[in-house]
Amino acid sequence: MVSQNIIIKNASGLHLRPTGMLCNEAIKYQSSVKFRFRNELTNAKSVLSVLGACIKSGDEVEFICEGPDEEEALAAVIALVESGLGE
Numbered sequence: 885m886v887s888q889n890i891i892i893k894n895a896s897g898l899h900l901r902p903t904g905m906l907c908n909e910a911i912k913y914q915s916s917v918k919f920r921f922r923n924e925l926t927n928a929k930s931v932l933s934v935l936g937a938c939i940k941s942g943d944e945v946e947f948i949c950e951g952p953d954e955e956e957a958l959a960a961v962i963a964l965v966e967s968g969l970g971e
Contacts, residue, residue, distance in 0.1 A: 886958045887948040894971050897940040900931075902969030907931050909964050915951025917961060928961065 894902055910917035910928040917928040921943065927933045928947070939945060947965075949958040 885948065885950040886954050887946055888958060888962055889944055889946045890962055890965050891944050892939055892941060892965065893968055895941050896971075897943070898934055898937070898969075900935065902971060903931055903934045905969050906961065906964060907934060909960055910957070913949070913951070913953050913957035913960070915949045915954040915957045917957050918948045920946040920948060 892898060898906070907929055918925050919928055919937075920926075921937050921939060924937065925948075926937045947958060947961055949955075949961075951957070
């Protein structure tokens with residue numbers, strides 16, 4: 885298991901478009917890709933679950949990956965979030 889904290893920079897938080905990008909990236913990996921926000925663990929491969937977390941700009945989340953390609957998965961989702969998720 886690997887994990888890393890990151891602050892969401894998107895001005896509008898994780899609304900539908902950046903959530904779709906995040907989920908599409910997470911789905912590429914065999915490992916489970918989840919994040920912890922306000923002590924709730926959310927599946928980053930599920931658009932509805934991510935939207936339901938109601939993450940706003942400036943919120944800190946901890947991405948957690950576990951599985952055969954966990955390090956690659958974590959690096960990819962962190963890089964995507966740092967890039968602003970297309971915004």
